[in-house]
Amino acid sequence: MTDRDRPTTWVAARALATFVAVACLATAVLGPSSATAQSAPSGKRAQKTFALAPASVGVDLPNPLRGQYRWFGTDPTPSTVTSNDVYYRDQVYWGRIEPSDNAWDFSLIDQGLADAGARGGKFGFRVLAYCPGCWMNYRSDFPAVTPSFVPLQPGTAVPDWNSPAFLAQWQELMAELGRRYGDDPRLGYVDVGGYGSYGEWHVDTGAGIAEPNGLAVVEAVTSAFPTKHVLINTMTSVDFTLAALEANPNLGIRTDSLGCPDMYSMVAVDRRLQKVWKTRPFFSEWCTRADPVLGAKQVRQFHVSTLSSSNMPWTFDTLTPPQRSAYATAVATAGYRLRLRSLTLPRRIEADGKVAVRTSWLNQGSAPTYDRWDVQLTLTRKGRATTVSLGDQLRGVTDSSSSRTRVAVPSLRKGRYDVSVSVVDPSGYSAPMYLANRGRTSSGAYRVGSVSVR
Structure with a gap:
């Protein structure tokens, strides 16, 4: 939502490995576009390795918490891209959720969750406590951004960030939200928000927040949502961000200006923050003066998982061909893009025995998945x-x-079985993961080949 802007440079997307189909074994029964059984070297003839066909580079993979999310009610850009995740910020500012002390209105959060749920996506939100110059300040029919029971700094409209009353009210708000939504599978993440202009952890007016109080603001969110991803905007000092990350294992990072110089983010200047993506998510949004070519480079360089559908200063049809290509690359490679390269099984499986299974994976995206997915093998x-x-x-x-x-x-009858692999959400909420492979079935599985049971 910020009109501030910030980016980096990006390394050209790496070329995807060329799939080479090798001779099919006479014993393999394979679909023409799914997988190829490869001859095992001498000494390993009891095994059969199936190489799975990759999908084309730009194929859409509509998995949660990667790629593009919907923001400000904006449809995906371009319209051919699937965008199931939903993000709210302006809609759920503090004064709207709690117009008076302990008088709650959760209708808009419920609306966002329902929207994401209907699409099979994930919902994320940030609660703003202060939004200078924002549209709702000029609407008499909307509650104030900062509730009346939150103390202000003398002579200003800026919350008194360091007052015990502000901290206590913020902790109470987050605890209530956590009780209501902490176990909802539709909720994917929560921005810390709260402090600073637009909840971005920077202020232009009045006193800033002291570090201990800032850490308390963060901890109120992470403790209210211990099983969800929580994100903090990286406009804080490096030392503070590192301290918050160390104290909160479920805390990741966010920057709001993809496609502008260094994304106006401290991530660009500190190698320690540049390693956070290996274990914690890094989400972003396009800035209001974004360069799509620069943004695509930043997605890869900083390992960004998500991008917004809004806030760009252009529409897709106004971009030059190089800009369109870069933008499409940014959307396609943001986050995880997993491909099953091969699966190795015994040529013959004992009906009541244990089966040795080897899988080989490739992530063609910019970042890993940070959630648990269960890889499943099915014999049919x-x-x-x-x-x-x-x-x-x-x-x-x-x-x-x-x-x-x-x-x-489990006990199987003798005969030949079709083999497939699927990657499923253990909670049962999300659809089976879309892999960067051809041959997805209507159930979300990928056919591998066939083996014999004796």
Whole structure:
């Protein structure tokens, strides 16, 4: 929502590995576009490796908490991109949620959750306590941004950030929101918000917040939402941001000006902050003077997971061909873009034995997934399916990764079985993950090939 702007440079998107189909084994029964069984080297002839076909570079992967999210009610840009996640900020400022002390109005948060839920996406929000120059200040039919029970600095409209009353009221607000929404699977993340102009953790007027009080503002949000991602804007000092990250394991970072110089963010000047993405999410939005070419470079350089559908100073159809290409690359590569390269199984499976399974993965995106996903192997014969879990293999995968596991397969009848792989949300809320592979079925699985059970 800020009219401030900030970026970096970006390294050209790496070329995706070319898929080479090798000779099919006579024993493999494969679909033409799904996977190819590869001959095992001498000594490993008891195994069969299936190489799965990759999807094209720009194919849309509508997974949660990656790519583009909807903001300000703006449809995806371009319209061919799927955008299921929803973000609110102006709609849910403090005075609107709590117009008077302990008088709550959660209708707009409920609306945002319902919108995201209907799309199968995730909802995120930031509560503003102070929004100088914003539209709602000029609407007499809207509550004030800063509630009347929050103390102000003398002679100003700026909250008294360091007063015990401000901190106590903020903690009470977050605790109430956490009680109501902390376990809702539709909620993906919460911006810390609260302090500073637009909740961005910077002020141009009045006294700033003292570090201990700033840490208390952050802790009120992270403790209210211990199982959700929480984000803090990186316009704070490096030392403060690092202290907040160390004290709050579920805290990630955000900057609001993708596509402007250094994103007006401290991430661009500190190597320690530039490593946060390996374990914590980094979300962003386009700035009001964004350069899409620069923004695409920043997505890769700083490992950004999400981008907004709004706030750009242009429309997609007004961009030059190089700008359109860069913008499309930014959207396609933001966040995780996981591809199953190969799956190795025994050529023959014992009906009541344990099965050794090896998977090889490639992340073609800018960042990992930070959530738990369950990789599942399914064996199907004559319409009867048996599914086993291969575990949480994908969280934190930043480049390439291999996993080996042995799983017990329930009693199976002898015969030939079709093999498929799916990546599912353990909570059951999100659709199975879209992989950067061809051959997705209507159930969200990817066909691998076939094996024999004896």
